[in-house]
Amino acid sequence: MNATQRRRHVALLHSTGFEDSPALTVQSTDGEIPQGRELSFAWLSGTVMTGLTSVLLMGAALYVSFQGQDTFSTAYAALNLAAPKVNQQMATDLTSKTSRLRPVAATRSDKEIIEASTRQTVDGREIIRNQPFVRIRATLATTGTSLSADVPAYDPVAILNKTQPITSAALDIATDVYGTDVDGEVAVSQSGMPANFVPTRAVTDQSAAEFVRTMAIADVSVDGGIPALAYASLAPSVQDLSASASAVSGVAENVTVVPKSTQASGEGMGRTERFLTVREEGPLRDSLLRNGFTAAQVGMVENTLANLIPAGGLPTGLRLRILYGPLSQSGDSLVPYRMSIYRPDGAPGERHIATVALSDNGQYVVGLQPDWVEFPTEDVEQINVGNLPTVYRSIWETGRKHDLSDETIERIIGMFAYDIDMTKRITAGDTIEILEAGETGTGGEDELLYVSLNLSGSKRELYRFSTDDGTVDFYDPDGETGKRFLNRRPLEGGGTLRSRFGYRIHPIFKTRKLHTGVDLAARTGTPIYAAGDGVISYYKWQSGYGNKIEIQHVNGYETAYGHLSRFVDGLGAGSRVRQGQVIGYVGSTGQSTGPHLHFEILINGNLVDPLSVKLPKDNVLAAQYRDEFDQTIAQINDLMAREPAPVTVAQAQ
Incomplete structure (x- = not known):
């Protein structure tokens, strides 16, 4: 670049605002205008820390969101003790944003x-x-x-x-x-009367007949009521006790009950809420332990509410409101998220006594009172289909x-x-x-x-x-x-039902075929048991079934077990087995898409559904005990119908 070109280039730079100045420095005293070229470490550190803090906060928020967790607890100093807003309807489904009401079931x-x-x-x-x-x-x-x-x-x-x-x-x-109540304990001994004993005559036969005739035609009024015959009543007989059991009843057999809607059954564990009444005065611990709190959780709740709950425990009539939810997405148990205690009467804003809630670190602390809902008369629980x-x-x-x-x-x-x-x-x-x-x-x-x-x-x-x-x-x-005399799911743990009896699309051939049994999925090597006592009639490979066992039972019953990974040593065709004896192990041999047991039941050569067929009982009471057993039934039914004792010593609520 020659001198003319260099001067033209410098002029263009100056016209655009470019200034030829010394480089930036960390020394604030250098140069004529130090503040114009000073590099501030404080400003740089603050900018970096602000960025890191923002990233951490957003990461924590995303983690909590993906885990599906939140908190119902708050510091005591931040509590807003104003009356909560009143909602006359029961709380809606807490697992999703919807106005659909959750089903509520009364509990006893x-x-x-x-x-x-x-x-x-x-x-x-x-x-x-x-x-x-x-x-x-x-x-x-x-x-x-x-x-x-x-x-x-x-x-x-x-x-x-x-x-x-x-x-x-x-x-x-x-x-x-016994038909009559007694005080204490009464011992009655019986002995035969002497053969030569003749009781003295108290009344003549004529006097006795006259007495009976007079009482039969006489009208005796009791407290001005309807005429009634005066006689000495004996204790209630067995027939009297069993009178209430004469209603016709029955059990539906070979019937499959399917719910009308299973829309929420696959949603997984969700939240549910329980409304209880304290039936008997006692420690708060008893009520909490019976409603899903562990001993450690009870200790935390008691410490948190030490100044709010009387030393004698909860008085009768108080209402408890407990919210449950999953501890993790993969768990099958619910833990109490929040527990609130209310007085039985008063204005909605005045009934609340205290609330404890589970914090993020697993501690129960004082929490905000939830939005008010009208307490039902009976104890109820909101049902989440995924929690059943x-x-x-x-x-x-x-x-x-x-x-x-x-x-x-x-x-x-x-x-x-x-x-x-x-x-x-x-x-x-x-x-x-x-x-x-x-x-x-x-x-x-x-x-x-x-x-x-x-x-x-x-x-x-x-x-x-x-x-x-x-x-x-x-x-x-x-x-x-x-x-x-037969077990419907003869393998360790019962297996997981993957395919029922009936017509289906074959998973391998993709054609509609009759599935002749039920498929119970389990890990390879899971022990398989004999469904009942019998004799092994088939014990080898069969096309489609892989390793297969067939057992002949009494009265024309037969069971079959397919896709076994291996047999049990020492058994074979002709071996006698008992119910519960290990005969093989789960596998995926033959035409199979995964480890499972294919289990069949045949009656007189006809295939039936193993899960719904009516099976004969293993033991029947001998006929000689029928009368005595009927008396036992009548007496137990009488006990189930009686009023409880004046003082109930235990209440599950």
């Missing part, structure tokens, strides 16, 4: 003590004493909480050990209800809520597991009723006497009965046990 959870005089023979003497009985009437739990978070996985074969008859000679529970537990989980949750022992809960499940698919979800409103013989002061635990399970309008009842040999078992009103 009564644990009562009833008393009756029972008659029992001890050492040849007839003992009549007052016996307490524990009666439970409850709606099956519609949410799974920490109460049942640690229950064992459902294993349909393990229940065989839980349903064996009780043969302990020491187990002697009096269930013979299986029958198995719900029975565990309900049993522990009412302080039943794990052994008793396992026996109840085992008694119904042959008739009911325990892996199905319950329906809102399903109920359970239980009767136990309470403690009499001589030690020992409550003994189960009666269980009734009502699922989707179908009621099943089982009564405890002891035969002359001391064997105790449970029978339905027809004298049959709940146990079947």
